[in-house]
Amino acid sequence: MxxxxxxxxxxxxxxxxxxxxxxxxxxxxxxxxxxxxxxxxxxxxxxxxxxxxxxxxxxxxxxxxxxxxxxxxxxxxxxxxxxxxxxxxxxxxxxxxxxxxxxxxxxxxxxxxxxxxSDMNFEELSGKVLLIDDDRTMTELMMAVMKNIGFECDVRRSGEQALTLFAEQEFDLIVADYFLEGEMNGLDVVNLVRQMGGKKSRVPIIVISGQADRDKRLEILKSGANDYIDKPIIPEELQVRAYNMLVQKKLFDRVEGQRLDLQKMAMTDSLTGLYNRHFLSDIAPKRMAEARRHETDLTLMVIDIDHFKAVNDTHGHDKGDEVLRSFASLLKQSCRQEDIAIRLGGEEFLLILPHCSKPGATEKAEKLRKDAMRLCPGGVAVTISIGVACVEHELLSAAKQENRFEIEFGDIFSAADQAVYKAKNAGRNRVEFLPLDNK
Ligand SMILES: Nc1nc2c(ncn2[C@@H]2O[C@H](COP(=O)(O)OP(=O)(O)OP(=O)(O)O)[C@@H](O)[C@H]2O)c(=O)[nH]1
Structure with missing residues (x-):
């Protein structure tokens, strides 16, 4: 650079x-x-x-x-x-x-x-611009300017039409005249875009104003527009300002992308690609609140690979890692879209299964146990022990009606955790179910 x-x-x-x-x-x-x-x-x-x-x-x-x-x-x-x-x-x-x-x-x-x-090549910067203006001569001039710097344009005459298009498609920049056809003016467009939330609300906006007094300029900037241009438009000025806005947006998008990648990395287990414990602390209260609000079943399964230390000791740590990765893939395949698979650490995993009742959970756990036996990851035969605990919708409804007690995610987790110990003590390669302790 x-x-x-x-x-x-x-x-x-x-x-x-x-x-x-x-x-x-x-x-x-x-x-x-x-x-x-x-x-x-x-x-x-x-x-x-x-x-x-x-x-x-x-x-x-x-x-x-x-x-x-x-x-x-x-x-x-x-x-x-x-x-x-x-x-x-x-x-x-x-x-x-x-x-x-x-x-x-x-x-x-x-x-x-x-x-x-940003290893961005500024010369090859491209972007899509939404031009909002009801004056044909102006839009033709603006389109020529934008084309000159390699930007694609869509033109709408009113704020209403423009916002419909903006909701459907991605744009990198909006250039809006202050006065428009229809009920809205340029500042209404700025306000509505800024209220949209998420990525769309951050798209840069340049407002074009024919009344170049100080108060009008301040009003435009205060409304949330990023910049303004006075009429008559000087093509070079529009070109530079549009280009500058786009450079800033691309830089921001890149930083935002990096932030999201980092956030994902912090929530993901690098060996298996499953979610990790950090994600659990984030998702647990949400899933519990959902089950309580809608009075729906929620099942947790704590799953532990049996004698995993022996896998490492006999076949080496790399083979152990292969077993973990392969078992994680099996868990992912066994999950429905709303299910969540988490690696708690070592050879211990957790499945969060919303809308899963006790009979459904028992059946699913048994199937998983059998699938794991058949898996034979990297040629190593493994078995698993599974502890299951479930809060069923009847219990949640009763608790709500009688204003009796609040069932917490931790209560279900602790029952599933005790259940897996029970399975281990009973000889491993089995599914154990434990009811929730009555609070
Ligand atoms: N390869 C590999 N091994 C791991 C990883 N994390 C933990 N382990 C090993 O997993 C083993 C867990 O051993 P234990 O807790 O004794 O449990 P176990 O041998 O499975 O015995 P039971 O659970 O009682 O059936 C230890 O040897 C850890 O070093 C990992 O990321 N990769």
Whole structure:
């Protein structure tokens, strides 16, 4: 990634260089506006970081210069010490991608890290834009601009039509005129999108306004729009702002994707791919609350592979791992969609079976025991012991009606756990059922 840093202070250069170096990025440093323009003319940068005060201008001038040239790349980050509304407005108008305050070192570090983590090719950025405007000349102009930077467009004349399409399809950016055909205006669209929840509510929105006064701009930004453009539209300005929005969205999507991957990893057992104990603490109260609310059966099975230590001792740890993986696949195959298979640790597993009554559970446990005997994973014959406990809907209804006691997930789990010990003590390779202790 090619980065240019425009910074007149040597001390700041050293600080910034350390942050970039930590993330394996190696920017080029220049100290004046003139030197930056020369460097930009010669090289193709993905990002420019610029201090606000320069000996021969200010950081915002860089944005203005690139915008006047009609250049949509690179992204420009302005580093400033002052949180002044006038600077923010000046920067936004000049097409600055991001304003970061020097006092917030953490924010700057995070931004640089996100940049380094994204191996995104900014030249090949593509996106889908929803244009909402009832003026044909305007939409034709906007479509030409978007096409120019490789974005696909869908056009709708009213907020109502646009929101119907937005609910059905994925978009990376919305550009909405303030005044629209139909009952809604551009700000109504912003409000409704922001209320949608989830990923859709975070799609960036640019509002186009014909009344460029300060109050109107503030109203637009306060409504949740990410940016605004005054009429008459300058095509280059629309191009730069749309491009910048998309770069930010793609970076955000990537970070969000990484967060979800990490969350999944934290809930999953790496050897078998089943859920782990962390997931159990998350899901247990939910499943119990569901069973209580709808008064439905809930069964738990604690399953333990017999003499597993001997498998490791005789065949080696790798073979032991193969047995665990293979048994986990059997559990997954045995599950219905709403069932949950968890590896509690070692050779111990848990099945959570909603809507499963005692007769159903006994039958299922017996089938699983027999399937495990037939499995012979990696050529090793294994047997399993299963402890079953079940809370049936009649008990939940009675408890609710008589306001008697609350049955907790822990009560069912502890009964299933005791049941598996009973199975072990009774000779293994068997299913044992234990009723819940009356509280
Ligand atoms: N291969 C492998 N072995 C594991 C793993 N986690 C735990 N173990 C082993 O599983 C064995 C469990 O042994 P024990 O708790 O004595 O139980 P057991 O031999 O199955 O005996 P019973 O449960 O009484 O039938 C131990 O030897 C652990 O080292 C793992 O991820 N992979």
């Amino acid at each position: 090619n980065i240019l840093v425009l910074e007149q202070s040597r001390v700041q250069q050293i600080i910034l260089n350390a942050m970039f170096k930590e993330n394996n990025l190696h920017p080029e440093f220049v100290e004046s506006y003139a030197a930056a323009i020369e460097a930009i003319d010669k090289n193709d940068y993905d990002f420019i970081f610029s201090g606000y005060s320069l000996p021969d201008g200010n950081g915002v001038d860089i944005g203005r210069h690139l915008r006047e040239m009609g250049v949509s790349r690179p992204g420009i980050v302005l580093l400033t010490t002052e949180d002044k509304e006038s600077i923010v407005k000046e920067a936004l108008a000049a097409g600055i991608t991001r304003i970061l305050f020097r006092s917030s070192t953490h924010e700057l570090q995070t931004f640089i890290k996100e940049l380094a983590d």
